[in-house]
Amino acid sequence: MVSDQITIVVRGGGDIATGSIYRLSKAGFSIVVLEIEKPRVVRRAVAAAQCVFVGQHAVEGVAFQKVDIDGIKSKSPGVIPVVVDSAGQTINKVNPNILVDARMLKRNIDSSCDLADLTVGLGPGFTVGDNCDVVIETQRGYNLGRVYSDQGSSAMPDTGYPEQVNGYSYERVLRAPCSGIVQAQAAIGDMILEGVIVASVGNREVLAPFPGVLRGLIQTGLKVDEYDKIGDIDPRAIRSHCFKISDKALAIGGGVLEAVMTWVSSTRL
Numbered sequence: 001m002v003s004d005q006i007t008i009v010v011r012g013g014g015d016i017a018t019g020s021i022y023r024l025s026k027a028g029f030s031i032v033v034l035e036i037e038k039p040r041v042v043r044r045a046v047a048a049a050q051c052v053f054v055g056q057h058a059v060e061g062v063a064f065q066k067v068d069i070d071g072i073k074s075k076s077p078g079v080i081p082v083v084v085d086s087a088g089q090t091i092n093k094v095n096p097n098i099l100v101d102a103r104m105l106k107r108n109i110d111s112s113c114d115l116a117d118l119t120v121g122l123g124p125g126f127t128v129g130d131n132c133d134v135v136i137e138t139q140r141g142y143n144l145g146r147v148y149s150d151q152g153s154s155a156m157p158d159t160g161y162p163e164q165v166n167g168y169s170y171e172r173v174l175r176a177p178c179s180g181i182v183q184a185q186a187a188i189g190d191m192i193l194e195g196v197i198v199a200s201v202g203n204r205e206v207l208a209p210f211p212g213v214l215r216g217l218i219q220t221g222l223k224v225d226e227y228d229k230i231g232d233i234d235p236r237a238i239r240s241h242c243f244k245i246s247d248k249a250l251a252i253g254g255g256v257l258e259a260v261m262t263w264v265s266s267t268r269l
Contacts, residue, residue, distance in 0.1 A: 006264065009034060009096040009116070013048035013082055014041045015216075016122065016138065017102030018059055019249025020256040021048055024100075025062050025080060027257060032072055032094055033064070036086040040224070042216035042232050045188050045243050051082050053219050060245060069093060091115055098263070100256055101132065106158050118263045120256055127154045136255040138248075145251035147259050163248075166235040168210065174217075174231030176224045177204040184220045189213065189242045198231060206230065213237045 006029055010021055013035045024031055039049040051057035051064045056079075058064065067081045069090050083090050088110075091099065099116035101109070109125045113133055121131065123138035128151055135148040139156040140163055148154070162169050176182070180202025186192060192208040199206045199217060201224060208214075216232040224230060234241060245253075 006030065006098065007032065007094060007096045008098040008100060008260070009091055009094055010100045010102055011088060011111075012101070012103035013039065013050075013052070013064075014102070014104065015043035015047045015246065016104055016249045016252060017100075018046060018048050019245050019251075019253035020100060020102055020122070021080065021253075022060060022062055022245055023250070023253035023257045024260065027261075029260070031080050032090065032096070033080060033082040034085045034088060034090055035082055037084050038219075038222055040218050040222055040228070040230075042218055042229060043242075043246075044216065044219060046245050046249075048080065048082055050219075052084060088115075098260055101126070102256075104138070117267070118260070120259050122252060122256070123155045124158045125155075128152060134259040136252055136259065138252055140248060144248065145253075145255035147255050147262075149259075168235050171209045172233055172235070173229055174198060174206055174233065176201045176226055176228045176230050177206060178202050179225050180204070180223070182218055182220060182222050182224055182230055184217055186214050186217070188215065188217055189239050191237060191239070192233060198233075201230070208233055210235060211237070213239050213242060215242045 008031050011034045013033045041047045041049045044050045048064045051066045063079045065079045072081045096116050098118045100120045101111045102122045106124045109131045111131045119132045120134045126132045126135045137143045137146040137155050183200045185197045196208045197205045212233040212235040215234040218230050
């Protein structure tokens with residue numbers, strides 16, 4: 001069975017999900033992406049989810065277009081459709097061969113092995129034989145991107161610790177100082193000095209804790225709660241990194257592609 005005869009639904013269009021979508025797209029698979037109405041994606045520049053706000057968006061040459069369920073087949077050639085569908089109702093209509101759950105929910109997973117011939121789950125909260133057929137490790141380290149297929153296997157628990165970059169960990173993550181509406185005061189890719197106003201939430205300012213490049217910031221106009229993650233500063237200050245899929249996302253995407261190709265090679269349809 002060749003790749004262009006297989007339909008894959010990917011739930012989630014964040015930056016980690018987009019690494020998998022990118023790998024699968026380059027391998028020639030037909031993909032439909034499902035997203036929520038107001039995705040709070042920090043690394044919007046490299047996320048399929050951004051087209052929910054702007055209609056069309058491209059990530060490293062892969063084009064995405066927001067469509068409704070009926071517009072999936074009528075989308076432009078070579079463009080991956082993104083459907084706003086938090087409940088997953090599109091899954092039954094598309095009837096995919098493969099489902100990749102890349103929402104990174106970590107808990108309260110509502111996927112199941114019955115949703116497609118192959119169900120792939122990314123990260124904590126997924127267990128082989130329970131809510132998916134295959135789990136991909138998303139925790140940085142020796143096992144990042146590894147494919148687990150043994151019954152009862154699951155990914156490592158979420159540590160809650162952001163990756164350390166140039167000695168910064170928690171400090172890299174910008175969080176809402178209060179509940180309110182986010183308003184950007186800087187753009188993704190901007191070089192930021194310590195103390196510069198990056199965004200505001202309600203009437204409170206969010207200041208850069210150290211100099212670097214603004215790698216991510218959620219969409220202006222979204223409502224957040226106190227302490228929600230809203231941005232990301234990279235102390236390496238390499239602007240091009242803001243517009244490239246991360247090494248982590250590509251590694252996870254490699255695991256997803258391995259799981260898919262293993263299934264394809266063992267399936268006769």
